[in-house]
Amino acid sequence: MTSLLPIDILLIAACAWLAVGLLGLVAPRNTRFISKTLFPLGAAIGMVAGFVALDSLGGPAQTAVLVIGLPDLPFHLRLDNLSAVFVLLLGFVSVGISIFAAGYFRKGEGTAPGLLCLEYHVFLASMLMVLLADDAYAFMVAWETMALSSFFLVTTDHRHEEIRRAGFLYLLIAHVGAIAILLSFGVMTGGAGDYSFAGMRAQELSPFWASVAFLLALAGFGAKAGLVPLHVWLPEAHPAAPSPVSAMMSGVMLKTAIYGLLRVSFDLLHTTIWWWGVVALTVGLITALFGVLYSTVQNDMKRLLAYSSIENIGLIAVGIGLTLIFHAYRMEGLAALAMTAVLYHCLAHSAFKSLLFLCTGSVLHATKERSLGKLGGLIHRMPWVAWLALAGVIASAGLPPLSGFVSEWLLLQSFLFSPGLPHPWLNMVVPVAAALVVLVAALAGFAMVKFYAIIFLGQMREPGLKDAHDAGTWEKVGLAWLALITLLLGILPSTVISRIDAATRQLLGAGLGDKLHEQGWWMLAPISPERASYEPMIFLVTIAATLLLGRWLVRHLYHGRVRRTAAWDCGYYFQGPRAQDTAEGFSQPIRRIFEPMFRMERHFPTARDAQPYYSVKVEDHFWHWLYLPVANAVGRVSTLIVALQGGRIAVYLMYSFITLLVLLLVARP
Amino acid sequence: MNSAIPFSAQLINLFAAVILLLAFAMLAQRRVLALINLFALQGLTLCLATLVAAVTTGQSHLYYSAGLTLTLKVLVLPWILHRLVRKLNVKGEVEALINIPTTMLAGIVLVMIAFNVALPISELSHTITRGTLGIALAVVMLAFLMMITRQKAITQVVGFLSMENGLFLAATSATYGMPMVVELGIALDVLVGVIILGVFFFQIRDQFDSLDIHHMERLKDN
Numbered sequence: 001m002t003s004l005l006p007i008d009i010l011l012i013a014a015c016a017w018l019a020v021g022l023l024g025l026v027a028p029r030n031t032r033f034i035s036k037t038l039f040p041l042g043a044a045i046g047m048v049a050g051f052v053a054l055d056s057l058g059g060p061a062q063t064a065v066l067v068i069g070l071p072d073l074p075f076h077l078r079l080d081n082l083s084a085v086f087v088l089l090l091g092f093v094s095v096g097i098s099i100f101a102a103g104y105f106r107k108g109e110g111t112a113p114g115l116l117c118l119e120y121h122v123f124l125a126s127m128l129m130v131l132l133a134d135d136a137y138a139f140m141v142a143w144e145t146m147a148l149s150s151f152f153l154v155t156t157d158h159r160h161e162e163i164r165r166a167g168f169l170y171l172l173i174a175h176v177g178a179i180a181i182l183l184s185f186g187v188m189t190g191g192a193g194d195y196s197f198a199g200m201r202a203q204e205l206s207p208f209w210a211s212v213a214f215l216l217a218l219a220g221f222g223a224k225a226g227l228v229p230l231h232v233w234l235p236e237a238h239p240a241a242p243s244p245v246s247a248m249m250s251g252v253m254l255k256t257a258i259y260g261l262l263r264v265s266f267d268l269l270h271t272t273i274w275w276w277g278v279v280a281l282t283v284g285l286i287t288a289l290f291g292v293l294y295s296t297v298q299n300d301m302k303r304l305l306a307y308s309s310i311e312n313i314g315l316i317a318v319g320i321g322l323t324l325i326f327h328a329y330r331m332e333g334l335a336a337l338a339m340t341a342v343l344y345h346c347l348a349h350s351a352f353k354s355l356l357f358l359c360t361g362s363v364l365h366a367t368k369e370r371s372l373g374k375l376g377g378l379i380h381r382m383p384w385v386a387w388l389a390l391a392g393v394i395a396s397a398g399l400p401p402l403s404g405f406v407s408e409w410l411l412l413q414s415f416l417f418s419p420g421l422p423h424p425w426l427n428m429v430v431p432v433a434a435a436l437v438v439l440v441a442a443l444a445g446f447a448m449v450k451f452y453a454i455i456f457l458g459q460m461r462e463p464g465l466k467d468a469h470d471a472g473t474w475e476k477v478g479l480a481w482l483a484l485i486t487l488l489l490g491i492l493p494s495t496v497i498s499r500i501d502a503a504t505r506q507l508l509g510a511g512l513g514d515k516l517h518e519q520g521w522w523m524l525a526p527i528s529p530e531r532a533s534y535e536p537m538i539f540l541v542t543i544a545a546t547l548l549l550g551r552w553l554v555r556h557l558y559h560g561r562v563r564r565t566a567a568w569d570c571g572y573y574f575q576g577p578r579a580q581d582t583a584e585g586f587s588q589p590i591r592r593i594f595e596p597m598f599r600m601e602r603h604f605p606t607a608r609d610a611q612p613y614y615s616v617k618v619e620d621h622f623w624h625w626l627y628l629p630v631a632n633a634v635g636r637v638s639t640l641i642v643a644l645q646g647g648r649i650a651v652y653l654m655y656s657f658i659t660l661l662v663l664l665l666v667a668r669p
Numbered sequence: 670m671n672s673a674i675p676f677s678a679q680l681i682n683l684f685a686a687v688i689l690l691l692a693f694a695m696l697a698q699r700r701v702l703a704l705i706n707l708f709a710l711q712g713l714t715l716c717l718a719t720l721v722a723a724v725t726t727g728q729s730h731l732y733y734s735a736g737l738t739l740t741l742k743v744l745v746l747p748w749i750l751h752r753l754v755r756k757l758n759v760k761g762e763v764e765a766l767i768n769i770p771t772t773m774l775a776g777i778v779l780v781m782i783a784f785n786v787a788l789p790i791s792e793l794s795h796t797i798t799r800g801t802l803g804i805a806l807a808v809v810m811l812a813f814l815m816m817i818t819r820q821k822a823i824t825q826v827v828g829f830l831s832m833e834n835g836l837f838l839a840a841t842s843a844t845y846g847m848p849m850v851v852e853l854g855i856a857l858d859v860l861v862g863v864i865i866l867g868v869f870f871f872q873i874r875d876q877f878d879s880l881d882i883h884h885m886e887r888l889k890d891n
Contacts, residue, residue, distance in 0.1 A: 650817050650818070653816050657813050657814070661782065664782070665782070665786070
């Protein structure tokens, strides 16, 4: 068995996931068997896949040919360093989610657990196949399997009208994206008819057709990743799906789209044109700003996280754009820096966003409540979830010493070199984009403070929250695993970067690895220690020391004479949960400052109202600017076409007959 | 010019002309049972035409085609249709949407168009039957016209079958018939189609107490 290559093991892992899923159908109603046996089994497979990918990083690319599918059209598979980074992400993040899911899925909630188990594991296996595919055929089959299985997972609770609607929207945009991807592949074959990726690499496309292929890929993968304006499915589908599914979609599935975009733009296309980077950068910036602004004003915790995912995808797209610009000007060292930021942010985001989505799942189970306005003070009842969520929140806000900071810091570092670009406009405009990235990072911090403070801190806003219970053991383990990944990504950046450097090197021919080896694991100085360096351990030690010192000071220096009295209470004798800042109130300044960015419907109480109430509804501009006009146009065209349908068979026959006659008369040789 | 055409080709042309004549007769026929008989007669003529072509050219698969036509279009299908008519009790007149003389005039125009269209194609063909291509096309169009102008569902089926006759004639005249596999497939399709339509007739009558297709107009989606 020593001859078993990593790609073979990964194939076996995909088959094992499928087998686990099928086992779920053996006893579809046996919740105990499925959740306590099959999901942990799936987690174990994920662990194997993760370690195999970690091990194969830096090694040579391996290929395999699977003789399934259509005759003469086998599946080509390939495991190279780029795939390995994303398989690593898929494997390790899925471990946490699967373990969590073992404790999450209960009896009698929507779809039968056996079916859910099948869909979940098919989803995992298809994502793995997307990452391994080496021809357009295998890629599209896996891609569509992924879309379909996740659609069924989103509509688990299909008895609710709005969940079916969310599922439909998701499927629609997934298909629009898939068409764009298919067309992009078609363009890249250059008419040679060879749909294997090797064949596409061998094509020399003219700049025009290469640009067409790139833009189609950007649109297609952007639809899956949630780039503006194709983001609308994300805030609908994520709240609709069960939390482990939202975690998997946001944490891993969005990254498969990023993988596809990287694969097309850096591997399959030879040429890189500088304005591609500008397009990606602009779209990414708009997406990031849009996502973060909307995430600050959401009052549903899962919607808030969904918009935050849009923001993070936007940041990743900004990084890709920057890489493309540097790459186009052959500044490979800087391109490698930006690419590292992209890959690092993919890893970081998938861990912390899955963690946060799973936390919302625990909160949802404990309280049956998704609206932020009805939560609060849960740290007293759910300390485990609250403390583990804190790790995710810190990472998501981009604060040291956790993972989000590293990637955002790397991204900003690469921005600092953009004045050196040899293009007169770019070197002035691109640094401005850095300012917007910083704004996004700050607003992301705001959104995360809102998320954490309103759910976990303060007093309980509803009396029912007193009965909330902490997560079960399985859930705790799953959360702790993801928090551990977040922590490791935060404090060991050099170690991680020297592993994923192989992917950067493969795509760009340059990496950061050499410099990092000279420095040691505790320090990250991507260009040179004189220019900028980051030592996460110092942050960690300082923070820990400050906390411990503060605690010690309070314990030992405080005199201990407790005097309970009405403090300066501003004239309020009673300070109940109602006196706290609400979710709406907290984000009111943002709504004010960025008012033109939102489409708001507000109702203010007046002095004469018998039952005064205040309400605000924030809607997405893109519905009114893009989606509704398109939908209306389709409706109008349909009414015109309905006129053809008179209901009389004679008339229908007449249509065919006239067509036949016209064709006979017109199409003369 | 006429003397240059061999006897067999003249015979085929004769049969083809008879088929065209029968197509006009079907267009003019008001009674359902007579219509079915005309259809059987058309099938028989087609069978004879194919047989002559087979004897002349010695192509063995044309014999099979002729046999297939004989069993299916002269015996089986008319028998099924007769049974259907008797069971459904629709002996009366066939109501046409457009009156018969107008339909006939339209038919003549169609025949002219068909001949005109078929002329360049038959020049490319080297078969002895190539002169009949225009007739075949005309039969297809006349059958189509019959389907459009008739009210009763059963006459539409007859029109559909007659159209298939025209296609068969076209295939024979242009290339001495289609490959055997295709022909068998089409024959099976036609048979199955008629059986399914027979089932539909019963359903339609149960639903609407009539076989008039204008009752189905309210099935449309509003």
